[in-house]
Amino acid sequence: MTEPILVVDIGSWALSAAVVLPDRVHPVREPVSGALRWPAASPERLGAALSAIATEARPVARLVLSAPVTSRAAALEASALAGFPDAELVPDAGAAVLDPLTLLEVPEGGFVLVCDLGQTWTVTVAQMQHGRPVSLSQESSGSGRDLDVMLVADLRAQLAQWVEPAFAAGGDVSLRANLHALDVVRRLKHRLADVMEAEEEVEAGVPPYRLDRRRLDQLTEPGARWLVASARAVVARAGLGPSDVVTVLLVGGAARLPGIGPALHSGLGRPVTRPADPELAVLRGAAAWVRSRPARTVPAEPPAWRVEPLTWTVPGGRGRLVRWLVQEGEAYGRDTLLAQVRTADDSVYDLTSGRSEGILLEQRVAAGGLIDSGMVAAHARLEPAGVERFQLAKRHRLRATGDWLLMPDRRTLVECSSDGEYVKVRTIANGALVAELRPGRGTKQKRQAQLALGPGQQLALVTWDAEGHFSVWDVFSGRVTASFSDGHKPDAVLLNEAEWRLVTTGAGAAHVGRYRRDVATVWDLATGARLDRIVGEDLSRRFTGYAEASQADAFAPEMKSPDGRLYAAAADGALSVRDLETEAEVFRAELGAARRVSTAFCHEGRHLLVRGTDDEGTWVDVYEVLQPA
Template identity: 65%
Template structure:
């Protein structure tokens, strides 16, 4: 992704935004308060001339002066699919959202420069063909983004990189998004993409705020009731202030047992404890657990089929929500850091995948091409056309005859495809010049027997390995933190090994292929402690420790041995000599210890990366019909039978490029290594029926 993308999480009463540039997320802070969460309200300035809408902190400032010209959520009019009154003006949802997007985009440009396109999140309840989606698209077009993309909140939440979720293809994940609106959405991973299956929503987040504000009003009635009953702007302003106070206290209680806030000078402070908050939250928790069970049942599965429950949104901080879900569902609970930003982070991650969604044109049932020939001597006089305009001809058929300067006559033949001769560009007696079009023909597509379609782009900061049988991709961290085995066709996770859990994380790792082609991970730390892991079973098969710090670690996959070199205790005069220790990876036994200089050159067959990797500079499909090769920073695929190039992908920015076909020849892979990491592109090989 090259163009900057503005991503906006448009909530019911708050919103957040970020600019994504080169896969890096830069939060757009609200200009008045400087926070990462923008107040979602909007205020109408009834100044003479054209009224103007303000949003965010600016709208909250105007709220105290004109509270009846304020709505506490720009999206509320869209949710209700009805306009709202701001003072004596009726304002629709598209106008409110357009004003919000205008303000966010202007601040994003001020903080981070130009914006190329826009991505906006939408609730799970906004399903396909919902008119509210069209309202958001119209609002974005007014704000200058006619190509806006809409992403469902639960889909974005699952993609949050902070949550670091890994669900096998076909697996289920339950997303509980707790903002002003609470929703429970069951998603299923289909071909690597989270798809909402069933969903329920409720206004419990806002309802809880209203209940807390009512409690404040009741407990401080002697002081605040006159403002609530005064009517007009005074009553509306009092209601907004009460909601502001209880929202602040509610979030403080996620860290403290008790929270206090001053309503106004001369009024006793309002205090609420966590026990009281838990009691008031209990009905909402019961609804949430019941809704989770309902969406699971509607999918025809049971809670045990759900991999995990993902908890996001501002109310995810409520202390009682997590225990209620664990007790009610019995499934693992994942609550990422700053859960109120999870949807934004996930949407930003998805925004970077647009380049992988380019749709190539369908191959035409025919195509028009010029025909040119290389004539001896550079030119010749056309004797006659052997095929009339509009006539068909088979591949290799003679189409015309040309006479050269030495009176030799040559047949001008067709290429390697059948076709129809559409136009004679040179009349009999005219000159046929080398390289100049002499005719136009319509070709049959049999020449292009193969089409390649991009399926996905996978990028990591570590390395990619293709198993020797070319059935699975292996993603490995250079720190040895994890190894992930993925399917080639979808990129979905098949299995994962994380050896660092428990007794500290390793600092280095190397994937290798052991006896019987078993995928293994060798990890070690700076102190020389080594472990060998079976990736598929997750079992540690051996471990050993060296007496010196390893400077270089090499593995011999054929003999299943490891050599670690480093500065040892052996010395000659004042100089220390290098020490190399050879280990049996199967048993963990030390086999040899060698002292000398430049030791790594002595160990033939040892390498710092797996030599079993199936990526190469050239490779053919198993049936031998296609051949791929790396050439001048690109991958080129040729049809072996017709000797024609059927595909080319330019990958020039990469420092090192390798390619491969999968075991069935149905997918082409390209691995590119640059300064920032390693990526794998996968194309599907399409064959005509």
């Protein structure tokens, strides 16, 4: 993504917008009030509202809208009127799940219950599919509007002698009074998320309108009951139970209502997540979707085959066809004898395919017919040659502050932060999250970590701190399988995956007479038992089979594809991929300032992975290998 993209979240009573740039997201404020929310327009005026936002945000190249499912057609029509016929739509629930402030990490195939509580309350079950949330079941109601109407009625009852004349006046006066009252009660109900009682001045000379949390809970209670019942219904319609849901995500302005979260937690028994500024969660998620999406350019596919004429230069300029030796529909290889021709002096010449191979589609001259030099005697279907046999298309880049490991079966990538804060297992094709371990959550102790493959090729994480406290974690189950403590600060930590042992060395950690000597301790990673303790010098060189990084990593500086047809290597600042059958270079990419570059093919050979390090951290580029059909 290089061009600025305008993202607009279309709500029932307000719009919010932001311009997404390659390096930042810039909110678009309403020019008169400076607010982050723009007043909502009627469906008939939505196009004009989008035009006004685009004018304020310009220059923008494209438009992305987040809108309720029921408003998608109207949103696309309005965007076309605003000059963006190519606008894209992101479902509200999907955008909410992608909001970076929710800190959600939903595994591939996991389910999230999204409650979008604006003027319209919508409950959606979404499933992570190929790294994207997909809506499975949904229900909506007007509970948000109903609550505001009840709050306005409560305001009118409290301040009847001051405000009722305006409401009863009719016409524009009554309309303005109602809109002003709606603004007052909306601000007030959101403030009660932090205080037990609040008040808001309606206008000069009128007592303030007071509202406490008890009264708000009373008015909210019917909507909360509907919300819990609807949540159970949409979960059941998706063929699930509440226990299948990873979390309940609350977004929208009414997510601030103090009674909603506890009601859902009590009614469903699932954790409830509410991000900061929940009314902007959908906008932030849509912006994150824009920044993470792949390029929207689709190049023409290289031709899988082409039809070409077959012509020959016949000695003497003309001959009579003796016979065809390859029939229509039959394949032939290079230098294959296709036909024979007899010249005027009764010499017979063999007509071959030359250096091309293909399928004979049509014979245009029958046996006994005349063939002139340059005359089209047949048509053949040929495969494109040379570099067209394979093409590589870059699909995505994954970044981390730690390191990457490709599992030995070459089916999944493992991302590990340098401080052991997390381990994420991802698919290769789209980077979707398969599993996650966060051993560092809740601790402020600085750690180091190393990935390793234990007995049975089980993925494990070994973590340790500066005091020499070690833990061994099973990544997929999240369990600690062993823990132990050394008596000294670790100077070097080495693992032997074959024997499932760890050795830690400490400089000057042991006393021998008046002298301090280095000490190395060998531990059994399966049980946490100490196996040996050695005192000496330069101890790390004594342990063969031990290493600072996993030896099971499938990345290598050079690699052949599983079918043996391609060869990839990183050297001299460039990635090169060669076709081993034709010895032609089919792909080349400059690597710039990248260091420690290594390559690997996935288990099927459909993707090439390139891992490298630069000043910003480590990365993995994933290329799809395209072949003719």
